[in-house]
Amino acid sequence: MKPTIKDVANAANVSIATVSRILNKQAGYSQTTKEHVMGVIAELGYHPNAIARGLVSKKTKTLGVLLPNVSNMFSSEVLDGIEQAAHENEYSVIICNTDRNGRRTLDYLKVLGEKKVDGLIFISEALTSEYYQAIQHLNIPFVLVSSMSYKYQVPYIKVDDKHASYQAVTYLIEKGHKDIALISGDIDDVLAGIPRVEGYCQALRDHRIEVRQELITYGDFGFESGKECMTRLIQTDQPFSAVFSTSEEMALGAMSVAHQNKINIPEDISFVGYDNTRYAEMSIPPLTTVAQPLKQMGNKAVEMILTMLETGKKAQSNIMPHSIVERESVKSRTK
Template identity: 55%
Template sequence: MNPTIKDVAQKANVSIATVSRVLHNLGGYSDKTKQKVDQTIKELKYQPNAIARGLINKRTQTIGVLFPDVSSTFSSDLLHGIDEFVHDRNYSVMVCNTDQDGKRTLKYLQLLREKQVDGIIFSSEVLKQEYYDMLESMKVPVVLVSSQTDYANVPYVKVDDYQAAYDAVDYLITKGHCSISMISGTKGDPIAGTPRVEGYRKALEAHGIPFASRYLVYGDFSYESGCRAMEAILRRTPEITAVFAASDEMAIGALSVVTKHGMNVPEDISIMGYDDLRLARMVNPPLTTVRQPLYDIGMIASEKLISMIETGEPAESQICTHSIVERQTVRAIT
């Protein structure tokens, strides 16, 4: 039979309330008492029961995180920040892979309802009305990451995608590039697709460079789509001197295709990404990119969510600062 919190209290010669306070880091006990309780927990191999805890404080100390693609480096970098913060606050993370088209989103929201999670981080997907209605019925707080909504009670944490793309293209233009192709994310995507395309177009316009539709190719943020898009660019617009990709994975795909065709980056074509994933530092040559601080975004979103869970108070949305990270895939044209 598994040991109970009562067994721990009896063996450590303290009250059940004291054991509970030690488990939840609530204070009100001496260091000596904490050491005695911790040692007893180890000796008895006691495992706190999440369901029992939930009956007491109405919480399971669990949050749900929904990603369209949990295998992507983007999701991994975000999750690292999320997990780091929630672990320090004694929460656990349940990760759900909703798939690119969101066809599993409602299914996973129902699962998270059944698991009685305390809150949800919703990443990189439009918060549709049906999702919002489900979340409202669950009566748990939610924070959006790398997404945005007009629902007043749903805060979001992201960078300004329009401005970040504008700054990336402006950077290429200041390096002397006038023929700049863009590999966009999913066509019509209002979160990370359309705003980045608009930033690209406005930066060209600001420098008196006309927009040419043939220079704009759509992908889906993945490495494979970057490869396909770069093949199309080399066929259709061989005169381009630079490519701005709306994700690092697509930029790395473009880089691999350019190399496969016997060309050099940045001598023949400059390539710039978006995200500053860990992969951007690993490729050869290292990728110049727009940095969105994914780890920090994950941490901030977790902090906001846990604050909402524990205080019942709303949280403010936050736009995080992006920056240009110069490495070795963009050259200046003199």
Template identity: 50%
Template sequence: MSITIKDVAKQANVSVATVSRILNNLPGYSNETQERVEKVIKELGYQPNEVARGLINRKTKTIGVILPNVSDLFAGEILAGIEEQAYASNYSVMICKTNYDNKRKIKYLQTLYEKRVDGIIIISERITQDFYKAIEMIKIPVVLVATQSDYPLPFIKVNDYQASYDATTYLVKKGHSRIGMIAGSEGDIISTIPRVKGFREALNDAKITFTNEMITYGDFSFESGIDEMNNLLKSYPEVTAIFCASDEMAVGALSFLYKKGIKVPDSISIIGYDNTATAERAIPPLTTVAQPLKEMGKASIHLLLDSSVKIDQIYPHHIAERDTVRSYSE
């Protein structure tokens, strides 16, 4: 038979209400009473019912996470930070994968509302008008990670335009002038459009003429990196350096070039984006734009739980130099 709060109250010679206040860190008891109750809890091995406590506190100590995909390393890094900080804050996490389906996003939002989560983190999703209206209706705190919107929602991300500009400029400074780009999903306003803009403007500032043949579009995946590397070599065979809009695509490009006997970086240089674990494990190890993904995940928990934290946060990026970019300028 399981130990109940009534058993604790009886043995500690206090009321059930006093035990409840102690469990929920509410005032109304002496230090001596608190010590006695906590001693009894330990002796009896009482485990508070979190659901019941949630009804009292209106807190379930649960955070929902909505994201397009859980299988890629980009999402995995952010989730690792979220889970680690949530655990440290005595919260649990529920994960909902949308597969880029807007109806699914709204359905999961309703599910999380029904589960009485205390907050929701949305990773790398586009906030449509319908989705935002649904967020407004449930009145649960929401934080965006690796995305932002025109709606008043707090966010944590890097400056994708500037990061892309810096990656392209890095290649220019290494002496490359025939630079191509394997971009993400065409028309994606969250990541693709600002990264393409940064790429084009960096070329323009370096007095390098941009042509449509210099860019192809994938979907951020390893497989699309293979396909688009093939397409880019056909459209722009003179290319000597390529900026890939994700590490997954960059490693796909490396795989394709390896199978074709094209050496990296001797013949073609590659720079990726994200600095996931796959960048370090690639052969050769991948030079990439580093986002502090795990730290961004941790920060999203702080932003949800602490109202004093700055609302909109642009995190720093840097170039993580490894072995896939050849210099012609040294």
């Protein structure tokens, strides 16, 4: 039979209330008593019941995470950072894959409320009025990751997508490229679609290079749409020496089409991706890319939630640094 808190109290010759206060880090006991009780707990192999502790502390030590696609490498690396930080702080994580489905998202928010999660992390999806009202009803701290809202003053963590894209295209221009195609995510995506297209266009204009709409294609950030975009670019018969893709999955899809069409990378066409997941290192050739600190963003999200739980104050938003990681997919061209 598993030992109970009563067994610990009897063996330590203290009250159940004292054991409970020690486990929940409340005041009312000496350091000697604490060390004695913790020794008895270790000796008996007692493990506190999380639900019972939650009733005392009014905390479940659980965080909810909502994200649109749990299977891609972007999500995997952000989740890695979240789970690492949560584990270090003795928190558990409930992961909800929304698939960008509004009804499913609202259903998950209801479930997380029933589970009494202490905080919520909302990843890579626009915060609609419906979502905001549902989260407000939970009355818990929450943070946006790779997202932000102008309408609602919610703490967020993200990179400056427009600036990051601007630097990626400028990098290609400095390597001697002028005919630069763009493979973008959803044309209506206000989070990562529109800002990255704006950065691409601004970089071209600032270097007095014409923005050619026939060299801009749109997909859904996935591998298959990257293949479709590259196929369309090839079929235009418009010359281009480089491709900037606003996601690495799309870049890999485009590179596979280049290979099928006997286009050598980077000798014939150079490629730059976006994110710096493990996909970039695994591609052939290894992909030069815009690096987002994805794991650190996950770490920081948990840190912000815990700070808000401790202080009761709203956390400061964070614009995280980005960089260009050079590998082997870009070749300099003679100017």
